[in-house]
Amino acid sequence: MPQLVREQHVDVFVGYHAFALQESDDAFLDLEFPDEFNxxxxxxxxxxxxxxxSAGHTHTASLTVEVWDGPAPVQDSAAWEEQAEADFESVSGQVAVWSMSLGRLDDLITLADSGGLWRVRVSSAGRADVKALAESEESIKGVERYLVQFWPADS
Known part of the structure; x- marks a missing residue:
């Protein structure tokens, strides 16, 4: 049974409906965020x-990152408004958080002591609520929540 290796919580400033998790060693990248953002x-x-x-234009989202030693447990889809999986390669084992409006944030996420290939699942909740609040002039924090789970691709 896969074990949780590490968990980290980060507040992410979302600007223009977007943020990214990007390999910390920028020299490895052909495209840096936000180039060719979809x-x-x-x-x-x-x-x-x-x-x-993101479903919200400008706000602070709550991000929880989990690193597992094998395939992360599947999340109940009823608890999340969006879910998707992808492959991810890190050469350094470190991932930087990027905001569309602020650029690279100070927080680093540690996947491992060195690089490798990963599978990742991203789940999001609070999307409808943050979209509804988008027109308000209040500061929005923690309404939209993300769970990002990484595990070695070969497990």
């Missing part, structure tokens, strides 16, 4: 990059 897709990928489209 606003029509919940989760899209480029080598070393996971682009995530």
């Amino acid at each position: 606003f029509g897709t919940f989760l899209s990928t480029h080598p070393g990059r996971l682009d995530i489209t």
Whole structure:
């Protein structure tokens, strides 16, 4: 049975409906965020990059990242408004969080001590609520929530 290796919580500033998780070693990347971002897709990928489209324009989302030693347990789809899976390669074992409006944020996510190939599942809830609040002038924090689960692709 797969075991949870690491869990990290990060507040992500979402700007223009978007944020990304990107390989920390920028020299590895052909395209850096936000180049060729696809606003029509919940989760899209480029080598070393996971682009995530939010339901809210400008707000702070809650992000929980889990790293597993094998396939992460499947999440109950009734608890999430969006879910998608993809492959991800990291050369450093570190992932940076990027905001469309602020660029690279200070938080780093550790996947492993070195690079490797990963499978990732992204789940999101609170999308309808954050979309409804988008017209308000209030500061929106933690309404939209994300769970991102990584596990080794060869497990």
